[in-house]
Amino acid sequence: MEAKQYVEEMQKKIHENDRGQVEYLQAVDEFLPSVEVFLKENPAFIEANILGILIEPERILQFRVPWQDDKGNWRVNRGYRVQYNSAIGPYKGGLRFHPSVNLSVMKFLAFEQIFKNSLTGLPIGGGKGGSDFDPKGKSDAEVMRFCQSFMTELQKHIGPSTDVPAGDIGVGGREIGYLYGMYKRLRNYDAGVLTGKPLGYWGSQARTEATGYGCVYFVKHLLNDSNDSFAGKKVVVSGSGNVSIYAIEKAQELGATVLTCSDSTGFIYDPDGIDVELVKELKEKNRERISKYVETRTGATYYDGQSVWDFKVSYDIALPCATQNEINEDQAKILVENGGKIVAEGANMPCTLEAVHVLDEAGVYYCPGKAANAGGVAVSALEMSQNAERLSWSFEKVDGMLDDIMKNIYETCRDTANRYDAANNFVLGANVAGFEKVANAMISQGLV
Numbered sequence: 353m354e355a356k357q358y359v360e361e362m363q364k365k366i367h368e369n370d371r372g373q374v375e376y377l378q379a380v381d382e383f384l385p386s387v388e389v390f391l392k393e394n395p396a397f398i399e400a401n402i403l404g405i406l407i408e409p410e411r412i413l414q415f416r417v418p419w420q421d422d423k424g425n426w427r428v429n430r431g432y433r434v435q436y437n438s439a440i441g442p443y444k445g446g447l448r449f450h451p452s453v454n455l456s457v458m459k460f461l462a463f464e465q466i467f468k469n470s471l472t473g474l475p476i477g478g479g480k481g482g483s484d485f486d487p488k489g490k491s492d493a494e495v496m497r498f499c500q501s502f503m504t505e506l507q508k509h510i511g512p513s514t515d516v517p518a519g520d521i522g523v524g525g526r527e528i529g530y531l532y533g534m535y536k537r538l539r540n541y542d543a544g545v546l547t548g549k550p551l552g553y554w555g556s557q558a559r560t561e562a563t564g565y566g567c568v569y570f571v572k573h574l575l576n577d578s579n580d581s582f583a584g585k586k587v588v589v590s591g592s593g594n595v596s597i598y599a600i601e602k603a604q605e606l607g608a609t610v611l612t613c614s615d616s617t618g619f620i621y622d623p624d625g626i627d628v629e630l631v632k633e634l635k636e637k638n639r640e641r642i643s644k645y646v647e648t649r650t651g652a653t654y655y656d657g658q659s660v661w662d663f664k665v666s667y668d669i670a671l672p673c674a675t676q677n678e679i680n681e682d683q684a685k686i687l688v689e690n691g692g693k694i695v696a697e698g699a700n701m702p703c704t705l706e707a708v709h710v711l712d713e714a715g716v717y718y719c720p721g722k723a724a725n726a727g728g729v730a731v732s733a734l735e736m737s738q739n740a741e742r743l744s745w746s747f748e749k750v751d752g753m754l755d756d757i758m759k760n761i762y763e764t765c766r767d768t769a770n771r772y773d774a775a776n777n778f779v780l781g782a783n784v785a786g787f788e789k790v791a792n793a794m795i796s797q798g799l800v
C-alpha cells in the first residue's frame with residue numbers, strides 16, 4: 353500500500369474509533385501526515401502496520417478516587433493513567449489535576465509524550481495521567497487526602513522500572529510529596545517511582561526549572577544558528593505556573609524583556625519586564641491570582657478576563673506556557689501582525705492546527721511542544737538515574753546536561769526536516785525523528 357493511502361486509512365480509522373475525543377484526534381491529525389515521508393522511504397514499516405499498532409495505547413487505566421473534604425462530605429473524582437508505549441523504556445509522563453481532564457486530554461498528552469520522550473535520547477516510554485480534581489481553592493489537608501486516595505489505586509500499576517509519573521498542571525512539589533508519601537507507606541521505599549520530588553528527599557536539582565529553561569535553551573540554539581541571541585528581544589509568555597516562571601527567568605537572564613504573563617483569569621502587561629521573583633511569591637508560594645501583581649508593580653497593567661494572545665503589542669518571540677489550544681487561528685494572525693518570529697511551545701499543544709497553519713504560512717519558526725518542552729521530562733529521566741545510583745548531582749551539572757539535551761533535540765529536528773527537504777519544518781522533524789526510534793524498537797521487539 354502507498355504511504356499516503358496508508359496514513360489516510362489510519363486517520364479515518366482513528367476518527368471512527370475515537371469519535372468525539374477532540375484533543376486526542378487533533379494530536380493524531382498533526383502527527384500522522386508528517387510521518388508519511390518517512391513511511392514512503394521505509395515501506396517495511398507499512399507492511400508491519402506500525403501505525404495501526406502504535407496508535408493503540410498499550411493500556412488505559414481509569415479509576416474512582418473517593419475523598420473527604422474538610423466538612424466531612426464524601427466527594428469523588430475520576431483518575432486516569434494512560435500507559436501508551438513502553439518500547440524504549442518505562443512509561444514516563446506527568447499527572448494533571450484540572451477540572452478539564454478527561455480521557456481525550458489524557459490520550460493526547462500520552463500520545464505526544466511517546467515522541468517527546470524519544471527525542472530526549474533517554475530510555476523512557478510514553479504515558480500520562482491525572483484527574484478532574486481541582487486543587488484550586490482546596491485546603492492542604494483536602495489535597496493531601498485526595499492524593500492519598502489517588503495513590504492508593506495508582507500504586508498497583510506503577511514502579512521505578514514500569515511507570516514513573518511526575519507533575520503537570522495542578523501537580524507540583526506539594527502534590528508529589530503527598531503522592532510519594534502514600535506510595536512509600538503502601539509499597540515501602542522506592543525513590544525512583546515519581547519524579548519532581550522535593551530536593552530534600554531524592555528530587556533532582558534543576559527539575560523545577562527544567563521545562564521553562566529547556567524551552568528557552570531550544571530557542572537559544574535556534575537563534576545561535578543565525579548568529580542571533582535573546583539579547584534585546586521582546587518576549588511574550590502566557591501562564592504563570594511552573595513552566596512559565598522558569599521560561600521568564602531564563603529568557604530575562606539571557607537579556608530579553610518578557611512583557612507578559614497570565615493565569616486563567618486574565619493577563620499582566622509589564623513593559624519594564626516581568627518581575628519573576630514577584631510572580632514566584634504570588635503563584636508558587638501564596639497560590640494567589642496573578643491580578644495581585646499590579647498591587648506591587650504599579651507600572652504594570654492587569655487585563656481581567658482577557659487573553660495574552662488577543663493583545664496588540666510588538667514582540668519577537670512567543671512562548672505559550674499555559675495549556676492546550678490557547679492560541680487559535682485569529683490569535684495566530686494577531687501574533688504575526690505583532691511581529692512574532694518564533695513560537696516555542698512550553699505548554700503541550702497550545703496552538704490549534706489552524707493556528708499552526710497561519711504561523712507556517714507567515715514563515716514564523718514554529719517549535720512544537722514535543723520538542724521545545726522536552727526539558728522537563730529529560731531532567732525527570734536524570735532524576736531517575738540519580739535515584740538509581742543513590743546520588744545527587746549539582747545544579748550546574750544537571751543544567752548543563754539539560755542545555756546539551758535541548759541542543760541535541762533542536763539539531764535533530766532541524767536535520768531531520770532538512771533530510772526531507774522541509775527546512776524549518778520542526779513538526780516534521782520532531783515527529784519523524786521521535787517516531788523512527790520508537791518504531792524500530794517496536795519492530796525489533798516483535799511488535800508485542
Ligand SMILES: NC(=O)C1=CN([C@@H]2O[C@H](COP(=O)(O)OP(=O)(O)OC[C@H]3O[C@@H](n4cnc5c(N)ncnc54)[C@H](OP(=O)(O)O)[C@@H]3O)[C@@H](O)[C@H]2O)C=CC1
Nearest residue numbers: 520521522563591592593594595615616674675699700728
Ligand atoms: N510541568 C512540567 O514539567 C511540564 C509541563 N508541560 C506543560 O506546560 C503547561 C503548563 O504546565 P505547568 O506550568 O506545569 O502547570 P501549572 O499548574 O504550574 O501552571 C499552569 C498555568 O497555566 C494556567 N492555565 C491552566 N489551565 C488554563 C486554562 N484552561 N486557561 C488559561 N490558563 C490556564 C494556570 O492558571 P491558573 O492558575 O489560573 O489555573 C497557570 O498559570 C501544560 O500544558 C503542561 O502540560 C510540558 C512539559 C513539562
Ligand SMILES: O=C(O)CCC(=O)C(=O)O
Nearest residue numbers: 445446518520728729732
Ligand atoms: O517529568 C515528567 O515525567 C513529565 C513531564 C510532562 O508531563 C510533560 O513532558 O508533558
